[in-house]
Amino acid sequence: MRFYEYEAKQLFRQLRMPLLKGRVAKTPAEAKTIAEEIGGPLVLKSQVLSGGRMKAGGVKFPDDPAGAEQAAKEVLALEINGHTPRGVLVEERGPVAQEYFAAVTWDGRAKAPVIIFSDMGGIDIEEVAEKHPEHVGRVHFSTIVPFNPFRAKEAISATGVSGSELNRLTPIVAALAEAFLRYDLTLAEINPLARLEDGRFLVLDGHVDMEAEARDRHAKLLDDLGIGKDETREARPPTEFEIKGAAVDATDHRGVAGNVKEFDGDLGLVIGAGGGSLTLFDAVRNHGGKPANYCEIGGNPSVQKACGLTKLILSKPGVKKIAVMMNVVSNTRVDIVARGVIKGCVESGRDPGETIAIFRIPGAWEDDGFKILEKYGVEYCDRSVSMYEAAGRAVAKMSK
Secondary structure: OEOOHHHHHHHHHHOOOOEOOEEEEOOHHHHHHHHHHHOOOEEEEEOOOOOOHHHHOOEEOOOOHHHHHHHHHHHHOOOEOOEOOOOEEEEEOOOEEEEEEEEEEEEOOOOEEEEEEEOOOOOOHHHHHHHOHHHEEEEEOOOOOOOOOHHHHHHHHOOOOOHHHHHHHHHHHHHHHHHHHHOOEEEEEEEEEEEEOOOOEEEOOEEEEEOHHHOOOOHHHHHHOOOOOOOOOOOOOOOHHHHHHHHHHHOOOOOEEEEEEEOOOOEEEEEEOOHHHHHHHHHHHHOOOOEOEEEEEEOOOOHHHHHHHHHHHHOOOOOOEEEEEOOOEOOOOHHHHHHHHHHHHHHOOOOHHHHEEEEEOOEOOHHHHHHHHHHOOOOEOOOOOOHHHHHHHHHHHOOO
């Protein structure tokens, strides 16, 4: 779940990080008022959940309140990568002597969070790491023992930063790591973190992503930041199809039959098993198939939920068949999923034998499930057939 820049900075302010003077404006007139309060040169930044603001014209550098008002008018009317601005952040602007990059994220290979620091901020860290690896420091730290700020100092000093700069940067980067742990973040980033010509160290831009499943745990923080419970905070607004998918999942507390994402293919997918759903989606594409959707099913959903998900997918224009696939299940009854998808086909006026390209869910109560599938002429396979092969069988049927 992404935070807008101004929300990230509100979080940083709670952690006593050094920030620029300024706040968010919703209108050009409000931007002018904030500019009058700040005085001096300004920077105005579009508040969208997307990168590329500078290239798109979403960042302006006016020198006075009148310029800020005109700049805000232009920025607020500018759509960036399909996103309409939530507002415009109006902040002070000062001459920068040095820019740094600081981030904390999760390293999947090391299975531990990692601090990444560079004394070459303001540009893509990937480019710096490729062309100037000696300017990037990386230090992993534990999620079990209390965080030690010395880990932040190690990451910073690895780039050659020392003396007063090292001592003044360390608490800022350490606070970033502590925020990452405390609020279940997947990314906490400052780029750039700047030293101004007057000697101040300030956070110029911030990026924060939170684990979606942690929303309830941090409900008070999100409420303080003004983030509503209905805000998905994804790369684009949900489609009507996706909203209906969420409604299906919300009809019953048992299991999962949701997390629906819409695509433009002709093969509907009823897939699950955690990471297995991503594996199956990719397998369909690797075989040349065109998924009509992504979804997740598991945790022993009710017949009604499996039915509702199936009906929703079959209602999507252009969907010819569906593939029902999961890894080996233990906490999901195969017979219940079978009943649900067959019921969904029948209620949609479709022949299950012709509509279900493949049913590959081995596990609990599979014998009962397979008997139901046989009755309706549905092709199924057990665990001796890999998920990849099952996806291939489904794709092959699309041409028949």
